[in-house]
Amino acid sequence: MVITVNGADVSLVSDGETTLLTALRDELGLVGTRFGCGQGLCGACFVDVEGTVMPSCQTPLWQVEGRAVTTVEGLSRDGEAHPVQQAILDRQAAQCGFCISGIVVRAAALLRDEPDADADRVAEALDRNLCRCGSQRRIVEAVLAARESV
Ligand code: FES
Numbered sequence: 001m002v003i004t005v006n007g008a009d010v011s012l013v014s015d016g017e018t019t020l021l022t023a024l025r026d027e028l029g030l031v032g033t034r035f036g037c038g039q040g041l042c043g044a045c046f047v048d049v050e051g052t053v054m055p056s057c058q059t060p061l062w063q064v065e066g067r068a069v070t071t072v073e074g075l076s077r078d079g080e081a082h083p084v085q086q087a088i089l090d091r092q093a094a095q096c097g098f099c100i101s102g103i104v105v106r107a108a109a110l111l112r113d114e115p116d117a118d119a120d121r122v123a124e125a126l127d128r129n130l131c132r133c134g135s136q137r138r139i140v141e142a143v144l145a146a147r148e149s150v
């Protein structure tokens, strides 16, 4: 089956019931997308599918056949980090970083759709992204700072 990942068409040998997360990590080597809960509850595996952020651990490949998927690796442009990535780096907003890929994907989608999102809206949008390190406040501040550059 063929899907588009980060702008390139890729042909996958995994069967249609394989999760998108497994195909991304194990077949394509895109390990930025993380396996957290595996149950659609933590947000570590979030990817963007044609404008909708989805938990790739709960998304079978057949559901994205022929569609365009953007992972955290696909958010940078010409070697430049996405503004959300850069703001998180600049502020050292993460601790262990395990949650960050999913958060970056969700926050990038939010600022694409709502470039003037305020702190409450950012916090609401990231509600499904768990951070066990308790870095949420710094992460929200970084996303707010990124608005100027999106
Ligand atoms: S690993 Fe997919 S939501 Fe937690």
Ligand code: FES
Pocket: 094, 095, 096, 097, 098, 099, 100, 130, 131, 132, 133, 134, 135
């Ligand atoms: S920074 Fe460790 S889980 Fe979020």
